[in-house]
Structure formats: structure tokens, C-alpha cells
Amino acid sequence: MYTLSSKQSIPVYASKRNHAAGNNLFNIVRSDGALVYEEDLLIPHRKAHYLLVFVKYNPGRHWVDMTAYERKETTLYFSAPHQILVKEAPTPFWGTFLTFTNEFLALEQNASLRELPLIQNPQNGHELLLTPADWDFVEEMLSKLDAEYHRPGEWQQRMLTAYLTVLLTYLSRLYTEQYMGAEPSADKLLLKTYQAKIEACFRELHEVGQYAALLNISAGHLSEVVKAQSGQPAIKHIHARLVLEARRMLFYTHSTLKEIAFDLGFAETSYFNRFFKRETGFTPAEYRTSIRKMYQ
Known part of the structure; x- marks a missing residue:
């Protein structure tokens, strides 16, 4: 490919x-x-x-x-x-x-x-x-x-x-x-709205409190609803979106790790590397090598 x-x-x-x-x-x-x-x-x-x-x-x-x-x-x-x-x-x-x-x-x-x-x-x-x-x-x-x-x-x-x-x-x-199953409740709609905000802002905003401010609710309430509806902490949704975009760029492009880190809003490549390793179990370089081998 x-x-x-x-x-x-x-x-x-x-x-x-x-x-x-x-x-x-x-x-x-x-x-x-x-x-x-x-x-x-x-x-x-x-x-x-x-x-x-x-x-x-x-x-x-x-x-x-x-x-x-x-x-x-x-x-x-x-x-x-x-x-x-x-x-x-x-x-x-x-x-x-x-x-x-x-x-x-x-x-x-x-x-x-x-x-x-x-x-x-x-x-x-x-x-x-x-x-x-x-x-x-x-x-x-x-x-x-x-x-x-x-x-x-x-x-x-x-x-x-x-x-x-x-x-x-x-x-x-x-x-x-x-x-899907039944019609969404108010809490499910809040989860969907939160996910939509992440989609729009994930490169600039990396903290739950920043999204809570956009939604005019407390960070505690947002975290509680998101955890109850999705089974995952609110911060994990932000991290998952960042990881998805990083995986896309590592898989489909030859952009350097520094370029990818900057594009995703990380001030330092080293912080991006630690973040990606913590979330996936691989360094970005290891992931790029393994995924390319898999689909050669």
C-alpha cells in the first residue's frame, strides 16, 4: 500500500x-x-x-x-x-x-x-x-x-x-x-457533545477542564458523566484521539517524530514519545516499524 x-x-x-x-x-x-x-x-x-x-x-x-x-x-x-x-x-x-x-x-x-x-x-x-x-x-x-x-x-x-x-x-x-440500541439519554448526548468537542480541538486542548469550560459545566460533572456512559475516564477520550491521529501519521506518512509531536500540540518530542509509549506500549518509532512490516 x-x-x-x-x-x-x-x-x-x-x-x-x-x-x-x-x-x-x-x-x-x-x-x-x-x-x-x-x-x-x-x-x-x-x-x-x-x-x-x-x-x-x-x-x-x-x-x-x-x-x-x-x-x-x-x-x-x-x-x-x-x-x-x-x-x-x-x-x-x-x-x-x-x-x-x-x-x-x-x-x-x-x-x-x-x-x-x-x-x-x-x-x-x-x-x-x-x-x-x-x-x-x-x-x-x-x-x-x-x-x-x-x-x-x-x-x-x-x-x-x-x-x-x-x-x-x-x-x-x-x-x-x-x-446502536435505544435513543440517547441526556447523559449520552453530553458524551457525544464532549467527543465532538475533542474532535474539533484535540490538537490545542489536552485537558478535561478545558473542555468542561467550553461546555459550561464543571470538570467534575463532565468526568462523572463520561465515565458512567463510556466506562472510561474523560481524559482517556482525549488521549485516544491524540493516539489515533499519531497512528494515522505514523502509518501513512514519513513525517518526523518532531513534526508529528508539533502537529499534535506537544511542546517536546520527548514528551510525545513518553505519552505514546504509555498509551500504546510502543514508542512511536517502534509502532511505525511494526505496522509497516505488518502491511508490506
Whole structure:
């Protein structure tokens, strides 16, 4: 699998705008056996948008962070902007790519979409299995979205929102059935909010008290709720996010340990090394060597 050299940073790819449709916040591409955007997919990268890939048929394997997925038929694969993606080899694709940006979700009429489980993805899932009935429903909605996407005009955004709301709501119901249990309580919502704040600020903020201040609650209350809901101390959530990003950079790039430490907000490389060894049992250098050997 391709990794980035020490001179390369992890690229971030914007959505491919369809100039005929005139929309750069939302994009839909239907494919019947073509190779779609393969030059973007074969090196480790991030997307500057949410990506939903509805696979009718597309043999092969791709990675989301450090997890490999053997692609299945009639299955949805999805990811968020912060994640690192790579596909192992170009293969013909039958299905649909659906992308939309944070700016699209920030539009007033789309605000409720941000709260859907599929977008929040609290279980960090990336694969959603679809029954034949599910696939038929999804295909119908994708056809409506595709038709509207190629019909620019003053009503286009509203119509895209209407169809997308139905589609994402339907998929979120499937997501909760496959990944989750009952509706979240207030404490579960606080845990989710805390995790979202960590996602936004983990490079700058490394202490529970700093997040408690952002949430306008005491550090003690935040720690108590997070421990009760997740089974882990609140600080462990911060550390886990830092370790995840460090693992990504160690696996996919040749950035130096000093560069990685600085990117993650550590003042000294030695402190970063001790932190990573404490959390994983390996030094960063040992982890990089072992993980590269494993996937050679």
C-alpha cells in the first residue's frame, strides 16, 4: 500500500464540481463500470467533505484510517472529512458517489441533518449493509437526487435537502439498528457533545477542564458523566484521539517524530514519545516499524 514520503503532507481533496450542475456544496456521481476519481483514491488522503459510496459492485479493498474493508455488493461505505482514506487498486465501479460539505450542512435548511446518527457516527462505523428492499429504496432516492442535481435553479437546494433528508433519515434508522440500541439519554448526548468537542480541538486542548469550560459545566460533572456512559475516564477520550491521529501519521506518512509531536500540540518530542509509549506500549518509532512490516 502506498505511503507518503517525508516531503509530502496528507492531501485534502475537495469535491469534484460538476460545472453543468453548478453546485460545489453537494455532488452526486453515478457510475456503471467506470473508474471514478481513481487518482485521488490510491494515495492516503482526506476528503474535504462527507463521502457516501453506494456500492452495487466494486471488488477490492480500501482503508478508513487503519481498518481495511473488503467491499461487498449492495453496501454503503461512508466517511467524514477528518478521516484518512486509501484504496489499494483501481477497479471498475458500479454504484453512486454522494458527497456534501460542512458548508452544505451549515445552510439553515440543512441544520437538522448534522444531528442524524449516520452523520454523527458515534460508533465509528464505515460500512452499512443493505437488504434488497433497502437497496431499492436507496436507489429510488438517489435517482431523485441525481435528477434534481442536474436541474439548477432557485428551488434546487430545497429539493436536494428534501430528498437528502429522507435518504439520510432512512439510513440513520438502519445505522441505529446495526450499530446502536435505544435513543440517547441526556447523559449520552453530553458524551457525544464532549467527543465532538475533542474532535474539533484535540490538537490545542489536552485537558478535561478545558473542555468542561467550553461546555459550561464543571470538570467534575463532565468526568462523572463520561465515565458512567463510556466506562472510561474523560481524559482517556482525549488521549485516544491524540493516539489515533499519531497512528494515522505514523502509518501513512514519513513525517518526523518532531513534526508529528508539533502537529499534535506537544511542546517536546520527548514528551510525545513518553505519552505514546504509555498509551500504546510502543514508542512511536517502534509502532511505525511494526505496522509497516505488518502491511508490506
